[in-house]
Amino acid sequence: MIEVQNLSKTFRLTKKQMKESGHSGDPEVLAVQDVSFRCLPGRIFTLLGPNGAGKTTTLRMIATILKPTEGHITVAGFDTVHQGAEVRARLGFLTGSTGLYDKLSPNELIDYFGRLNNMDEQTIARRKDELFTLLGIHEFANRRIGRFSTGMKQKVSIARTMIHDPEVIVFDEPTSGLDVIAAKGIIDLIRNSKLQQKTVILSTHIMSEVNMLSDDLAIIHKGRMIYNNTYEQFQAGMQAATLEDEFIRLATASETATL
């Protein structure tokens, strides 16, 4: 379970950043503005929005990497600011840009994260064996990751995310840059996590993924939440013909509303 209440995040731009982005006036930028939502176990919560909408910032605050400027988040009942270690122990985090240590083998890498999650060696070994069998990592488990293909790396990334059997999993644009087969691996992982009654939050701007996976949907645009309901309700209330068109309609409507 993830509960996000009145979450806001302000970034302070440096002079250089302001110059580069052509941003004038106030150096404070509101990346996320008064966002609230709830993700439930056994359901996939999709955060949809264009690039720069504030999806990654929100997910990073859930993962305790960033601290909220205002508002609160609890993950599995723990506060992200004051009980960060407790939150992280129950959290899996996978993004399209997370990398792996090239100089380690999958075996060493998974051991490393297992230990960081305070698992004992026996549990690590058992869990690793399960995941490696499931993902087909055994045949290259002792080779250096540096020379792996994208697909092989993706499998190791999944094992890394799942080694401590997290109850909440954060996927931030997890399929970006992946080919169809590797992306399918991620989709399967998300579905399986749901079946295992885990809480899943997924951010994406790929409409087909939204359609395929969502149980609950939130649309975020320019830092504000412009829609939040079940995906069924969303589909029932659609005024435009396609998901894309409906998304654009909502985004435009929200802009007119704020003006």
Added chain:
Amino acid sequence: MNNIITIFRKELKEILRDKRTLIIMLVLPLVVYPLLFTGVSSFMQGQAEKAGEETLRIGLGAGGDAALFREYLSAWPGKTDVRSISSDTAEAKVQIQADSLDVVFFFPDGFTASVDSLDPVSYTYYYTSTNKEFQVDMIRGISQGFQQSLTARKLAQLSVNERVLEPAQAEAHNIASNREQFGSIIGGIIPYFFIIFCLIGCMYPAMDIAAGEKERGTLETLLVSPASRLDIYLGKFMAVGLSGFISAMAAIAGILISSKMISAEAGAEASGIMEMMEGIIQPGSVLLLLGILLPLNAFFAAITLMLSIYARTYKEAQGMISPMMIVTVFPSVAGMLPGVTLNYVTALVPILNVSLGAKEIISGTAETGPLVVTYISLIAFALLALMASVRFFNQEKNIMRG
């Protein structure tokens, strides 16, 4: 604590698997430098030996009275090839320029008579100072020796004992021990190598461990693990610090190996160096040296890590950390200059105090007061750097800068 060790061990594993870092950290100081040093020293020795065998080609201008000089040369111990050339000085210059002669002497007519009657008289010689150094020395030696032979000849004619020129001989005793003498020279070189290699040893892993992780997207995965930011920082700090320490120790071992190799060749002359080395490798002075070097080590690790955390990419980190090398070289070289000593002021200048303190410990001349100030200031600098670095690591604007 477990997390710190887990992170430390993993970072160390990666450092040890990075060939480039290993070459710079270990192969360079342990293999390349000793070879370079001994190569240079055996080359210099070879040159000196060659000097003894070399034949000096001497031209004598025609027409003058060179009888005394010829007589002197015949008794001169070195090898010479004396040739008569024309009395034209221009011709002499051409021959020297063309390297067919090393030196040309011109004596006036009646030179012997003038010397004997104490009339003012002079002789001239042409040479080029761009010649090999030992040739220039030989030429000057010949002229000086010749002058002395003239003095002796005159004294003999006057029936004056030659000892009138030097009625008493001075016997000077330098009571500085070999350790002190060599310590002031080599004592400056050892801390220099330690400082530079300690920095290099910290630099490369630091760039990889922070900016490199950011660039490859692995830092995020580490930040979402239950390990606290402080655990992550300390694990990385220890790995960077140890790498700097190993690299510095390798540099010192490299110097020891070099000096052993050189002294094996040079024999007695280098025994002072060995005596000094043995003097340093006493538990007491090793402890004193480590007391200076470890805070410096921590200082370097903290600063390099701090800059690397700020950088977005490995390349950017390189750009920010490399200038540290230049900033570091100056004070460490200043410590090698003669006359710069450890006092209450220099003891407060970072790096310079390391260089001077280590030099004085090595030559056994360190004074307690300034040394204590050095320790205190070094530990203070190291702690400040560490605190600033930890603070830096905890700020999301630095760690997520990208």
